[in-house]
Amino acid sequence: MTTPATARSGAPLPGGQPASAWTGSRRRTGDRIFSGTATASGVLILVTLAAVAAFLLYEGYPALIADAEDLPGDKSFFAYVAPLLYGTVLAAVIALLVAFPLSIGIALFISHFAPRKIAAFFGYLVDLLAAVPSVVYGLWGIFFLAPNLVPVYQWLEDVLGFIPFFAGPTSATGRTMLTAGLVLAVMILPIMTAVNREVFLQTPRLLEEASLALGATRWEMIRQTVLPFGKSGIVSGGMLGLGRALGETLAVALVLSPADVITGNLISSVNSNTIAANIALDFPESSGLAVNALIASGLVLFALTFLVNYVARAVIARRREFSGANA
């Protein structure tokens, strides 16, 4: 039964019964190995996720039910995590707002505008950015980006100070939420650009030519075919970037000067911290229920990432019929 089908022949078997060329084992070894490993990989992901979730729930639960006075800062877990959650989302949103259009622009330049040699060099540079360790970005943020942004922030406060985001007073060190968001933007740019570049290059030539033959300029062709065709890829790339921005720890921990507040002010020295950076900063000095509170905040981050991914998938699935995959 487990004999590979190729070992069979049409000749009568020694047993006497003629073996038909049409019968044979339908479970070929190669197929079984392949489907086995594929299934195992899928299950492994689920098991890992479940294990992480279980750990977070088990270790975080005491903090979730603890009385306010037992928790750090003498307030309920919700009040404890709210500013952190807010800071996490704010930093990630700033990063995404900056990196999303930029990554599409760079990817389009590489895939459709640059001469081939320059494009290859550019693609290499972008990939190189992805290989820089996050601590390096953090140091770059503190020692280069933050001080150099101070005059810019001062200008923003003077000119656009009526907008709450830029109300000031400007941080003297430049270690603000906006700086953290910009450092995150640089960090998530390579992965998003790489994904976008790949999907843009996948646009069928036939579709691009259809658009050009209708009298589209190059930019119109891109809007008509390349961008819609790559939409789900662009969203996936954005999710990868957002996931990294939400979870990035070290760079934010180094750059941001945090406080326990919720504020829309992006350029002052009083900023909300992010969940991940808060865990990294507080963990060495915490014990007892404070550790549980940190882990529970990790659970909140875990849930947030899930939610964001789910929403993104749902957005793509809604227009499945019009997907470029039907080309």
Place this chain on the structure above:
Amino acid sequence: MAKRIDVSDLDIFYGSFKAVESVNMSIEPQSVTALIGPSGCGKSTFLRSLNRMHEVIPGASVAGKVVMDGQDLYGSDVDPVAVRRHVGMVFQRPNPFPTMSIYDNVAAGVRLNSGRMRKATLDELVESSLRGANLWEEVKDRLGRPGSSLSGGQQQRLCIARAIAIKPEVLLMDEPCSALDPISTLAIEDLIYQLKSDFTIVIVTHNMQQAARVSDRTGFFNIEGTGKPGRLIEMDATQRIFSNPSVKATEDYITGRFG
């Protein structure tokens, strides 16, 4: 609105490789001109040079003249985008935009060319284009469905509707039926016959019966050998090409002795 095209001494290159050499040809308005010849003889390349789609390929270039309505399409001040708005194209494989509805596919070219348009005007144009492509009755109740939900033959007629919606003077067809079944092919051939009252049509085909059925004039392209450029061997009324061609190679090809 159909226009005449005069091609003189046209050489077509891919980089330094000369793919087509010194073509001289007149294409009559309101008629169907068929281009036949063995694979690789440059007939599709020649077709794509008529709406400057050839130069979309990196390194591709053209020397010579293509004059339409007194204007050389390769003149230094001519915008290739404008040329393509006057010379429409239907491709070998149906290529409706998968991300657009049937309606939006037809409207795609118009939206590029004339910016904003009143909904009612656009509705009318979409309907008349789909009627012009003999597709209206089949899709009128599902204009919001994706273009990719149609059958291959319907998709190709959708592409024809999309091409004629921008009211070009000339319609180029690059083997439009080669991916279709015989019934869909017949539907397209009927359509070509109707369309020639409004457009100048140039069609590349591998199917000689098709050339004989749909065209008024036929040009035969041939190639001497690999690496040599393709040439226009003979061009004449279709009837004459298929009954009494003046060049031996043409006769050999249409009688099936090679190619």
